[in-house]
Amino acid sequence: MNEWNPELNVGVASIDKQHKIIFDLISDLGKAIEDGKDRRRIEKLLDVVENFVYRHFHAEEELLKQHADRIPHTLEHYNLMREFNIYRFNLRYKKQEKIPLHTFVHDWFVNHIKTQDIPTFQDSAKKQSSETSPPPEEKPDRRRNKRIPQGRITDDDIRAQCYNYFNLKKSTATVVDIACSGLRISSIAQHKLGDLVNIKCRIGTNFKLDEKLRVVDVSGTEYGLEFMDISNEAKSFLTNLYGAIGKYSRS
Numbered sequence: 001m002n003e004w005n006p007e008l009n010v011g012v013a014s015i016d017k018q019h020k021i022i023f024d025l026i027s028d029l030g031k032a033i034e035d036g037k038d039r040r041r042i043e044k045l046l047d048v049v050e051n052f053v054y055r056h057f058h059a060e061e062e063l064l065k066q067h068a069d070r071i072p073h074t075l076e077h078y079n080l081m082r083e084f085n086i087y088r089f090n091l092r093y094k095k096q097e098k099i100p101l102h103t104f105v106h107d108w109f110v111n112h113i114k115t116q117d118i119p120t121f122q123d124s125a126k127k128q129s130s131e132t133s134p135p136p137e138e139k140p141d142r143r144r145n146k147r148i149p150q151g152r153i154t155d156d157d158i159r160a161q162c163y164n165y166f167n168l169k170k171s172t173a174t175v176v177d178i179a180c181s182g183l184r185i186s187s188i189a190q191h192k193l194g195d196l197v198n199i200k201c202r203i204g205t206n207f208k209l210d211e212k213l214r215v216v217d218v219s220g221t222e223y224g225l226e227f228m229d230i231s232n233e234a235k236s237f238l239t240n241l242y243g244a245i246g247k248y249s250r251s
């Protein structure tokens with residue numbers, strides 16, 4: 001049951017290879033449970049599955065950067081990690097034991113491949129092969145990555161409320177830098193690369209930011225985060241801070 005089969009081929013060799021590895025990891029997990037391995041061993045194997053799946057999702061998202069379904073697909077990954085963590089949490093505290101763990105993990109993953117990965121990656125491969133001319137070169141957005149010193153917005157510290165969707169923990173942070181593409185925060189809370197974090201804070205006197213961001217850089221207690229699906233309000237607020245678009249697009 002826990003084996004990859006050709007029906008699960010998504011048409012991208014690197015992704016299929018990672019899927020096969022995940023099936024092997026799930027199979028190891030199933031065997032360990034059947035053999036009655038102790039809880040610590042099961043938890044360790046769950047960590048391995050979680051870490052590998054996590055990196056795998058990130059690899060898929062990188063490949064889908066230009067795909068129209070990138071945001072919904074990424075949010076689906078976030079939902080999957082959340083379901084996985086909730087199941088683990090319930091299992092640890094014996095709140096739910098009706099579905100065997102490896103059956104849950106297997107079905108949870110197979111369902112994602114069939115309903116999300118195969119349609120998305122096969123569509124992407126079809127588009128690439130039917131393109132007769134290369135896509136127009138995208139002009140770099142000069143506002144992107146342009147940093148705004150915090151002092152231009154406020155002289156006070158910007159305190160933020162954070163909620164990490166992966167470890168399900170709330171924390172606080174100081175926003176040390178703001179850009180069109182994301183934020184840099186300082187926090188003693190632990191966030192891992194790729195974590196999805198909701199950040200709420202007030203910038204200046206009138207603007208309340210409430211956005212989902214992904215951790216793209218970890219440096220000690222500082223984290224770089226990129227907006228996932230920025231709201232129109234936040235986009236226009238940041239655009240106003242940077243000035244008119246025309247000013248920056250002139251060559």
Ligand SMILES: [Fe+2]
Pocket residue numbers: 057060073077112116117
């Ligand atoms: Fe996926």
